[in-house]
Amino acid sequence: MQIDLSGKRALVTASTGGIGLAIAIGLARAGAHVTLNGRSEDSVQRGLEAVREHVPDAGLDGIAADLSDAAGARAIMKACAEVDILVNNAGIYGPKPFFEVDDELWESYLQTNVMSGVRLSRAYLQGMMARGWGRIVFISSESALNIPPDMLHYGVTKTAQLSLARGLAKLARHSGVTVNSVLPGPTASDGFVAMLKEQAEKEGKSIEQAGIDFVRSARPSSIIGRPASVEEVANMVVYACSEQASATSGAALRVDGGVVDTIA
Structure with a gap:
């Protein structure tokens, strides 16, 4: 399968390291112009350099913005007016007993893990629909289905992403735009x-x-x-962003190594 995303503009949030960086590299290899995002100018520059090491001729730019609040999303929208591919990868995680998770921490997880994707999808989905093509991918987790009792606050936000992605896919029906979730495991x-x-x-x-x-x-x-390796997760994301995945929408695509014990 030859995935060609030449002429497409992609935005990958939280893409200066880890899974996000691997996704940015994969999309750049497929020919997309990729906008990286990180919380600081230094991290963005490091991310750009890392992509260029793998794809020297990549079309790239970067935006420093913290997506834990609405101001960060506005900064991205101002710098990047239009995209064809949006990968909502920004997220935070960490174990903590349920009885010690106060409202402030719940709110921080909801803002970063859920509302960042809400804000950016709201900004870019209508343009994709008007142009008749687009891809939105939410990086969720197997924890969305296999809720970890030591990270309830995290699991709940990952489940919310699945609902959001499914609803947006239905909203974009018949438009040529697909919306999916990818669920990595460890x-x-x-x-x-x-x-x-x-x-x-x-x-x-x-x-x-x-x-x-x-x-x-x-x-x-x-x-x-x-x-899994970050590249194995990125492979699924790049496929979901491709022309070849045009019949896949509203799906929860697991790259969890079979952790979730279900045949569906």
Whole structure:
């Protein structure tokens, strides 16, 4: 399959590292002009350099904006008036007991994980529909279906993304625009590797083996029995953004290694 996104403009939020950066690289390789986003100018510049290392002739630009509030979304809209592909990847996560999660923390998760996608989809979807083509992808999580009791606040926002994506897909029916969610499971992102590093050194294991051990103990339902790579997640996103995925809309596309135990 040859995916060609030449002439398409893509915006990937939170794309200066991890899964977001891998998605930006994948879209750039497919020929899209990619706008990166990070919270600081320094992180954006590092992200641009990282994409150019993999795709030297990529069409790129970047926007520094914090999507934890409406001002950050407005900054992106001002700098990037029109896009064909929107990947809502911005998100925060972290374990915390339910009884210790106050209203302020709930609000911060809702603003970053849900409202950032609401605001940007509201800004760009109508233009996509008017032009007769567009792709919106929400980066959700297997935690949207397999709600983690130690991260209820996170799981709830990821479930909300699935509802939002499905509703937007129906709103955009018959228009040539598709809206989907991608649900990664445990993934060897920068943060995941950093989390494992200390334990791996302590036990004399490689990071790779520590990742396998973590998945098999913390996510025993995993079929592949290892973390996915960021590239494996990005591959699904790039496909969802392609011409070839034109009959896929309103879907929850899992890249969870089989963690969610369902045949549907």
